[in-house]
Amino acid sequence: MTTGTLRQQMMTVLREGEWDVRGLSQRLGIAEKDVIAHLAHVQRSLAAGGARLVIRPPYCRACGFVFEGRGRFTRPGRCPQCRQTRIAPPFFQVM
Numbered sequence: 616m617t618t619g620t621l622r623q624q625m626m627t628v629l630r631e632g633e634w635d636v637r638g639l640s641q642r643l644g645i646a647e648k649d650v651i652a653h654l655a656h657v658q659r660s661l662a663a664g665g666a667r668l669v670i671r672p673p674y675c676r677a678c679g680f681v682f683e684g685r686g687r688f689t690r691p692g693r694c695p696q697c698r699q700t701r702i703a704p705p706f707f708q709v710m
C-alpha cells in the first residue's frame with residue numbers, strides 16, 4: 616500500500632467516528648508510531664481542504680484531570696495533578 620492511499624484510508628476511517636492511536640493501528644494494520652506520524656500529515660492536508668482533525672484530549676482515569684490544549688497525538692505518561700499513570704488516550708475524528 617502506498618503512503619498516499621494509506622492516508623486517504625486513514626481520513627475515511629476518521630470520518631466514520633472517533634479513534635485512538637491503538638484502534639487506528641489495528642484497523643489500518645500499521646504500527647502505532649506510524650499512525651502518529653501519518654496523523655500529523657493528515658492534519659495538515661485536512662486544513663488545506665477545509666476540514667479538521669478534532670482531538671478529544673487525554674484525561675486521567677484516576678482524578679479526571681483533562682490534558683486540554685496539548686495538541687499532540689501521543690498519550691501523556693503521567694498525570695501532573697495526582698501523579699498516576701492511568702491516562703486515557705486522546706481520540707481523533709475528522710469533521
Ligand SMILES: [Zn+2]
Nearest residue numbers: 675678694697
Ligand atoms: Zn490524575
